[in-house]
Amino acid sequence: MPEIPLVPALWRLPAHPASVPRARRAVAEALPHRLRPHLGNHLALLATELVTNAIRHGACPEDDELVELVLWPADGHYWLAVSDPGTGNRRPAVACPDADSENGRGLLLVDHLATAWNVRPRPVSGTSVIAGVPLHRGG
Template sequence: MAYFSDVRPLERAGGSVERPLRDVFRLPAIGASVAEARRRVLARLTEWDIGAVVRDDAQLVVSELFTNAVRHTDSERVDCELRVTGVRLRLAVTDQGSGPARHAGGAAGLCPEGGGAEGENGRGLLLVSALAEAWGVRPGAGGRGHTVWAELGFGTSAP
């Protein structure tokens, strides 16, 4: 299990971070990794003094994206990147698999197994869409896998 970190104390200027904060970790593509990803996101965002509402939303988003990567691809590992710049938290989950995931219509939605937003397999992405200010998907390096990202905004409210 690899773990990379570029952690600095959170410095706020008018509710924004002066320097980007970044953390990257890699976990095996197994069901137990979903809970571990949530724990790591909570720990890092708490350390960075990100408010409770954003921490909760980020855990839900990472949970949904990790679950999709584990369930719908043939990946051996899943990578996660957290980056805070200004007043935005960007979460990116990258699988290495070539499972049945495909792009759906709309705002770059990833629709596993063609489940559609209303089907059982699409509910998590509806949640991501509701929580995130923006989100999307891009092909992985070398045309294999996917990176699904979401951006959450935060302000000056207390944690």
């Protein structure tokens, strides 16, 4: 009999800065206890960066829009997808900020923490950024 996969964890949060710490806590707490020491900080930091970007660049808080997070294990990774309802064609990209810049390092951090990540358009509107963190780090 095949192993039944875990149901992905799903959260829909207001597109408001107060949702960032809620997302961070939710993702860290959704992990099995045995994985929290290894993956908790990485996934919480990814959630922080991706939710912040979704709120800043892809959502309109005054329209009561929501940011969606999905967390699931597959293929030796824990995957985090953060989706925004944005209608713009602006695709998130890694920036090269100078030393004095106060912003622009979020996707650099995502690129460093995640084994793989990508940006996907949503079927109707919006964007999803999906990042994977390996269950076990190789040497």
